[in-house]
Every structure is written in structure tokens, then in C-alpha cells.
Amino acid sequence: MTNLWKPSRRAFIAGAAAASGLAIDAGFARVFAQGAGPIRIGVLNTFSKAVGLFGETTVRGMQVYLDEQGGTIAGRQVEIIREDDEFNPQVGLQKLRKLVESDKVHVVMGPIGSHIAIAMTDYMKQAGTPWLNTGAGATALTRLRLPNMYRTTMSNWQVASPMGEWSARNGITDVAIITSDFIAGHEVADAYKASLVAGGAKVAKEIYTPLGTNDFSAYLADIRSSGAAAIYAFLIGSEAGRFVKQFEQFGLKGKVRLTGFQPLLDSDTFPLQGRAAVGGLSSSIYCETLDTPENRHFVELHSAKSKDYPGIMTESGYTSLRIVDDAAKAVGGEIENVAGFLEAVGKVDIVAPRGPLSFDPVTHQAIHNVYVREVAEQDGRLVNKVVATFEKVGDNPANRA
Amino acid sequence: MSASSPTTWAGRARSADPVAYLQYPALAVLLAWPFLFSTYNTGLLTEILIFAIAAMSLDLLMGYGGLVSFGQAAFFGLGAYTTVILSVSFGMSPWTGWAAGVVVSAAAAAVIGFLCIRLKGVGFFMLTLAFAQLLFSAALKWRSLTGGSDGIGGMQRPALAGFRLDDPATMYFVALGAFLLSLVLLRLVVGSQYGHALVGIRDNEVRMRALGYRANAVKLIAFTVSGLFAGFSGGLYAIFNGFVSPDAMAFGLSGTILLMVVLGGAGSLVGPAIGAAVFLLVKQIASSYTEHWLSIVGIIFVACVMFFRSGIYGLLLRLGRRGS
The missing domain is CATH 3.40.50.2300 (Response regulator)
Structure with missing residues (x-):
């Protein structure tokens, strides 16, 4: 055992550590280089385990909307970054940090689990990133009155x-x-x-x-x-x-x-x-056989993606992305203007496949029909x-x- | 001691102590990290350091004591729950909560260990699992105290000497300090006469008894110290997340910690820390691409067990030697 091998091993480990750090940071450099670039949407949802199908159907609904719009929102390309929270709040927080700090998403959409949404609130309050809650129904979430959260789905x-x-x-x-x-x-x-x-x-x-x-x-x-x-x-x-x-x-x-x-x-x-x-x-809040022009149109679009009728989460994905689109258009595509974007979300008043939809100005809860x-x-x-x-x-x- | 484990790389690592030559460049990288990389990467490394403490705590028991425990998450979770419950429900400082968490975990480990160390092999393994499941279901069902499966949130990160832990770099340095403290203390333990006795009992309990060592007392101390450090890392994890849920105590986490130890190389302390880093990095990177990231971890694990019996750390040592 000579001294000769020691420096090379030391260099190997230090080099490996630094290289792995740089490899992860390379993602950043790319994002910054793009400037205005695409609208980045972080989907934090459950894609595995017993409720995994909800993550899939939510994203499918978003995809239906994107296809309808020719792949752009407010004139900008869209990048949907999906992360699986495994229905575990600890994993959800980990993934949320990745979406906000590493991917620098403009909007966070999700989750399905109320316990995950509750765990997210402290972090989201601090981060200030716009958050459209597309699936978690915990009544307490709108009692907290997070200025940057709007619930586009039902409360329990x-x-x-x-x-x-x-x-x-x-x-x-x-x-x-x-x-x-x-x-x-x-x-x-x-x-x-x-x-x-x-x-x-x-x-x-x-x-x-x-x-x-x-x-x-x-x-x-x-x-x-x-x-x-x-x-x-x-x-x-x-x-x-x-x-x-x-x-x-x-x-x-x-x-x-x-x-x-x-x-x-x-x-x-x-x-x-x-x-x-x-x-x-x-x-x-939704029924797939609603006989309205908006819903017939949505079901028609959806049939190109799946042989099944759309469910609540598919409709939520579709309508929530439309809300992002409408609000982004209201600020001229400048989704980076967080205050303006959030204000525009609050003013949304549309007829969605589920029926009329607007937001409660105090609690940011969607107001809609219940069937x-x-x-x-x-x-x-x-x-x-x-x-x-x-x-x-x-x-x-x-x-x- | 090296005669007792001549076939493991970790055994040679102890006798040659190559860590002594590596620790300075590694420490330099760790100290410079938050200034070189993004806040996200700093957060990721913070988490790695926290789990590295948990993995090292199990390594004391497993690598040096030969006691494969499947209940390490119980002590991790106790530390985390005590920290959050005391600071959120009782309004104490998270630091006090953390300290109390360490005490509670060590005390629980002493009681559970007292019952478990009487068994060997599979019996020990199953009993630690049973106690961990018991505590897990308490966390799940005692809603008024633990919040059930929703967990408890709303814990604010405390301040330290004027620095807010909200700042990722400050949080990182606290985790780094905790990691280094744990590493130094655990190395003192395994390097001491007590540590040698523990390894001796692992390798030949009958002979050690004949020499007059009280094997059960030695094992119980290892179990308690191991629980203490697991609680230490759990409390820190709770401060880092501002949140705790039964997943911090679950069966899956015990398995994860065990995986980190085997992946990194048991019986080396540094190895399990590397195992924690590799596991979390693979998870973080692979899970963004596929929900089936665990199968990637599984393949790496199988490869490790089949080809590098002494884990990644042993492999690194071998590569280093070959590079000369």
C-alpha cells in the first residue's frame, strides 16, 4: 500500500462529487438561457399507487386543452413538468421544492391528496408561486386564504x-x-x-x-x-x-x-x-353526460384520447389549464407578472364543461354547480x-x- | 480486529484508514457547496446529509454489531414526531423539541432493544419490525396527538444565533454540522475499546463471553446509541420539512435506510453516508422521468449485492487502489 494511489483516489471522489453537482445544475443554465421561453407548468400529483390514475387523468385533461389550442398558451409554448408525490406528503414536499427551485415553474398545479396540499401550504406561502389546486378538496385549504392559491376543484x-x-x-x-x-x-x-x-x-x-x-x-x-x-x-x-x-x-x-x-x-x-x-x-361538480354545448365539445375532444368518458379530474385538468390560459392572456402572456396573473385568475368567469365557474374573492374557492x-x-x-x-x-x- | 474480518473491504479500510486522506478534500467540497450550487441542490444535499446520519446510525448496529434491524424508521420517526409535537402543539422552541426527540428516541431504543437483543438473526429482524409497526400504527391512529395520516404541519424553522434557518444555506450548514458531529462521535464509538468488543461479539459471541464480556449489555448499548442517532436525524428532518407524517415512521423508510447501508457498504460509516447520497440522487433524478424509479434502484442494488459485496465504498477503495 504505497502513497501513490492516494492522490488519485482523492481526486476521483472530489471530482465525482463536483461533477454530479454540475450535472444537476446544467438544467438551470438551460432554463436561464431561454429568457422568455415557454410557460412552465409543474404538475404535482399522484401517478402511482392506489390513486395513481388521478394524476394520469388530470394530465390527460390538460393535454386535451393544449391540443385544442395548438400546443400554446397565450402565444407561448408550454412545458408540462410532472412529478409523482407517491401520495406521501414528505415526497410531495421534496418534489415541490424541485419544481419551484430547480425547474422554476410559473404555476404549480395539483395535488390530489388533501394531506399533501396541507403539507404544501407553508412552503407555497413563502415561495409565492401561483398555485392552482386542481384536486385536493380539504375544506381547511380555503380557510387559510393563501393569496397565491386558487382552488379550481371542489371543496369537500x-x-x-x-x-x-x-x-x-x-x-x-x-x-x-x-x-x-x-x-x-x-x-x-x-x-x-x-x-x-x-x-x-x-x-x-x-x-x-x-x-x-x-x-x-x-x-x-x-x-x-x-x-x-x-x-x-x-x-x-x-x-x-x-x-x-x-x-x-x-x-x-x-x-x-x-x-x-x-x-x-x-x-x-x-x-x-x-x-x-x-x-x-x-x-x-361534474357529470360526463351533461347536455350543454361546452360539455359535448369537451367529451368530443376527449374521445380522441380515450375510449372512456372523461371523469372529474380530467375535466379539472382541462378547465384548470384554460384558467391559466385566460389569466395569462389577460396579462399579455407575461405569466412572470405574478401579482397581475393571480389577480386575473380571480376574475375568471367562464362556462366550463362542468357549468358556470367563478372564484370566491375572499377564499379563492371555485363557485360551481353541484350535481x-x-x-x-x-x-x-x-x-x-x-x-x-x-x-x-x-x-x-x-x-x- | 482486522483478523476478525479480513475479507471485507471495510475491514481493510479500518486498518489502513484511507478516510483520513480523503476527508479534507471531501470536507472542502461540502463546505463550499452552497456557494457553488443552486439553492435547490443545497436543499437536496441537506436532505442527503440528514439521511446519511440515519444510515450511519443503522451501520453501527448492522455493520459493527451484526444486528440487522428492520425498525430504524421507528426511532427516526420518534425524533421527528417529538420535535414537531413539542414545537407546534406545545409552543416550545424546535431546538428544545429536537433535543427532547433525541432523548425520547434513545429511551425508546433502550426499552425496545432490551427485548430485541435477546434474539438473533431472523428473530431479531422480525421483532424490530414488529415494534416499528406498533409505533407506526400509533402514529396513524392517535389522531389527537399525531394528526393521523395527515401528519402535523405548520412548524416554523427556528433561528440560530441570528441566522434564520429559512435560508437554505443556513439550514444546510446546520445539517452539515449535525452530520460531522455524528460521524466524529460514531467513529469514536467504533474506534474505542467498546467498539472493538462489539465487533468481537459480532464475529464470535461465545469466545467474547468466555473472555468475560457481557454480550447483551454491549449489544443493548449499540441499540440505544443507534436509536439516539436515528432520532437525531429524524428531528433534523422535521425541522427541515416543517412537517411530519406517519411516512417518517413507516416500514418503507426502514427498508430505505437498510438499503442505503447495504448499497454504500456496511461497517464503514462513510459507506452508508455515500449509500444515502446515491439512493437519494438516483431517486431524485430517475423519479422525474419515470414512476418506476424503484426498479432502477432495485437493479443497482442487485448489481451491488452480486458484484460489490462491500458496497459502493468498497468499490471506490478498489478503484482507488487500481488507479495507482
Whole structure:
């Protein structure tokens, strides 16, 4: 063991460390060199695990809009940078830092997980980057009143509360509630329960299941023994698929009425559920069979990308990118003008595929219709049909106080 | 000692101590980093340093004690939760929270270790996993204290001697300081007479007992010190993120830390730190291109286990030797 090899090894390690740093920083130099360049949109969403399909469908919706616009927004090229948060807030924060600090995105769009959105708020407040929340429904998010966040999708309260009211009015009076045990699950259950009980109905049972539950049989047995006449469920992604399947296999279909929060019974989950979903009721801000020119146009565009009907997140991706486009046009394409851009987002007043959409100036929550939908078979395919409409539902009054 | 592990590169590394020659240029790069590179890269290296401490803490147990634990995330998570809960729910300074987190982790490790070290091999492995899962489900289900699967956020990064930790460079230097402190202390431990006894028990427990060593006491100390440093890194991670959720305590994280140790080269302290860097860099870069980034990590891992039994660190040593 001579001394000769030591300098070369030292140089090797120091060189390797420096080289890896430079390699990552090379990305920066490129971005700066471009000057005005493309509009960079950072999509932080879940592309893996049980809810991975929502990331995919959100981006698909954005792609539908981009194709419609010939690939540009406000006259500029668009670069969509997607990052997978793995439905884990720690990973989400890591990826968020990458999008904001390394990719220097102009707008952050996402996430789907409310727990991830909550974890993002402190960082986003400090970063100041415009943030369009395209998927996370936690009611608390608009109570925080982040100046740079607009929620283009529903708040949990907004969608769950009308369903409780409607159910109580329509003879669904003895309900077992089953939701995932995380912030959104509790919020949905609370909002639904409050308006259901106010309407004179009662809750037979409340069950909170861990995220990532595969087997619901124990819970379904519990529901059966409670004697409830209906189920109100909020489970997402592949959990929603399994739950509805097992609901049928367990022999509850036809005996117990299946109702739920929007992602339980959606175009995105029908392929997993099959005919077990037929007859299920849910409330949502979107329905794929809405008979309006805007929605027919959107469904037509979407059919070029997928044989399925668009779901809530696809519509959210489409409409959210349109909001970016409209606001960017209002500031002459200067999306770097953050204050001007955010102000323009707040003034957006459009008719989207989901119906009329504007923002609450205080909480930055989108105001839109809420539909009660029923799953039906149409030309051999499963679709949601509108049963009732609550027009222009705003944010939770408690958030505005 | 070198006679007890002549076949591992780490064994030779200890006897030749090549780290002594490497540490100055490496330290120079680390010190200059925030001035050379972007804030994003500084943040990335901060995270690497934090996980390097966690990986080194497991290395003490695994590389030197021969005790493969699958529950390191439990102590990492305890440190993180204690820090956040004390500062957010009880309004204490995050520094106090961090210090308390280290104490809580070490105490928990002493209790859990007392029960685990009685078993060897798979039994030890499974029992550490079971305790970690127990703490994980407590974090998940005790909503009033831990916030359930939503975790707890809203922790502000504290100030240090007039420097705000909001500044990425300041945060980085705190992490670098914590890393160097851990490295120096852990090297003192493994270099001491106690450290030699630990390695001796790993290699031939019967003989060490015959020589009059209290093997269980030696192992319990290793388990406790290992938990202490895991809690130290967990608390720092909570300060860095301003947030904690059950993922900081999950099964997956225990596996990740184990992977970092094996990837980098167990029984060398520096190796697991390199393993942490490689793992996080591959993850950061590859996951931007594909959701299946774990398969890339998997391939690297398989290659490491098959061809470089002593991990990346052993490979670097070999390359260095060949380069002469």
C-alpha cells in the first residue's frame, strides 16, 4: 500500500462529487438561457399507487386543452413538468421544492391528496408561486386564504353537504358512513352528516378505514349488522373499485342503497367496478353526460384520447389549464407578472364543461354547480346521469367568516 | 480486529484508514457547496446529509454489531414526531423539541432493544419490525396527538444565533454540522475499546463471553446509541420539512435506510453516508422521468449485492487502489 494511489483516489471522489453537482445544475443554465421561453407548468400529483390514475387523468385533461389550442398558451409554448408525490406528503414536499427551485415553474398545479396540499401550504406561502389546486378538496385549504392559491376543484364541504340535504329529502334516512381515515374522509363525513341530520335523517354507523385498505369484508359485515338502509362512502382510486365490487359480492346490492362522494362512482373508477356500480348515487361538480354545448365539445375532444368518458379530474385538468390560459392572456402572456396573473385568475368567469365557474374573492374557492348523479348503463357503457342540480354552490360559510 | 474480518473491504479500510486522506478534500467540497450550487441542490444535499446520519446510525448496529434491524424508521420517526409535537402543539422552541426527540428516541431504543437483543438473526429482524409497526400504527391512529395520516404541519424553522434557518444555506450548514458531529462521535464509538468488543461479539459471541464480556449489555448499548442517532436525524428532518407524517415512521423508510447501508457498504460509516447520497440522487433524478424509479434502484442494488459485496465504498477503495 504505497502513497501513490492516494492522490488519485482523492481526486476521483472530489471530482465525482463536483461533477454530479454540475450535472444537476446544467438544467438551470438551460432554463436561464431561454429568457422568455415557454410557460412552465409543474404538475404535482399522484401517478402511482392506489390513486395513481388521478394524476394520469388530470394530465390527460390538460393535454386535451393544449391540443385544442395548438400546443400554446397565450402565444407561448408550454412545458408540462410532472412529478409523482407517491401520495406521501414528505415526497410531495421534496418534489415541490424541485419544481419551484430547480425547474422554476410559473404555476404549480395539483395535488390530489388533501394531506399533501396541507403539507404544501407553508412552503407555497413563502415561495409565492401561483398555485392552482386542481384536486385536493380539504375544506381547511380555503380557510387559510393563501393569496397565491386558487382552488379550481371542489371543496369537500361544497360537494358533501348538498348530498346530505338531498338524501334526507329523498327518503335516504338511515345511513352507514364509511370513509378513508384521512383529513378529507373526516371532512366529507362531517359535512354530509351535518346536513343529513339537519334534514331529519339519522346515521346508523360511522367507519373510518386506513388508506390502502384491500379487504372491506369486515366493514361490510359491520354495516349489514347495523341494519342501515343506505351506505354513504368516500373511498378513492382502486379502493373505490374494490369497495363497490365487494359491496356486490357481499350481497348488499339491492338491499342497501349505495351512495357516495364523487370519486366513488366516476368514469375513472367504472372500469374497476363494472356493473356493480349501476344504481349508485353520488354528488359531484361534474357529470360526463351533461347536455350543454361546452360539455359535448369537451367529451368530443376527449374521445380522441380515450375510449372512456372523461371523469372529474380530467375535466379539472382541462378547465384548470384554460384558467391559466385566460389569466395569462389577460396579462399579455407575461405569466412572470405574478401579482397581475393571480389577480386575473380571480376574475375568471367562464362556462366550463362542468357549468358556470367563478372564484370566491375572499377564499379563492371555485363557485360551481353541484350535481346529484346516478350510475346507469347507456349503449353498453356505464355513465353518470344528473338527477338533481344545486346551482352555483359557494364555499363553506364558516370559511368566509 | 482486522483478523476478525479480513475479507471485507471495510475491514481493510479500518486498518489502513484511507478516510483520513480523503476527508479534507471531501470536507472542502461540502463546505463550499452552497456557494457553488443552486439553492435547490443545497436543499437536496441537506436532505442527503440528514439521511446519511440515519444510515450511519443503522451501520453501527448492522455493520459493527451484526444486528440487522428492520425498525430504524421507528426511532427516526420518534425524533421527528417529538420535535414537531413539542414545537407546534406545545409552543416550545424546535431546538428544545429536537433535543427532547433525541432523548425520547434513545429511551425508546433502550426499552425496545432490551427485548430485541435477546434474539438473533431472523428473530431479531422480525421483532424490530414488529415494534416499528406498533409505533407506526400509533402514529396513524392517535389522531389527537399525531394528526393521523395527515401528519402535523405548520412548524416554523427556528433561528440560530441570528441566522434564520429559512435560508437554505443556513439550514444546510446546520445539517452539515449535525452530520460531522455524528460521524466524529460514531467513529469514536467504533474506534474505542467498546467498539472493538462489539465487533468481537459480532464475529464470535461465545469466545467474547468466555473472555468475560457481557454480550447483551454491549449489544443493548449499540441499540440505544443507534436509536439516539436515528432520532437525531429524524428531528433534523422535521425541522427541515416543517412537517411530519406517519411516512417518517413507516416500514418503507426502514427498508430505505437498510438499503442505503447495504448499497454504500456496511461497517464503514462513510459507506452508508455515500449509500444515502446515491439512493437519494438516483431517486431524485430517475423519479422525474419515470414512476418506476424503484426498479432502477432495485437493479443497482442487485448489481451491488452480486458484484460489490462491500458496497459502493468498497468499490471506490478498489478503484482507488487500481488507479495507482
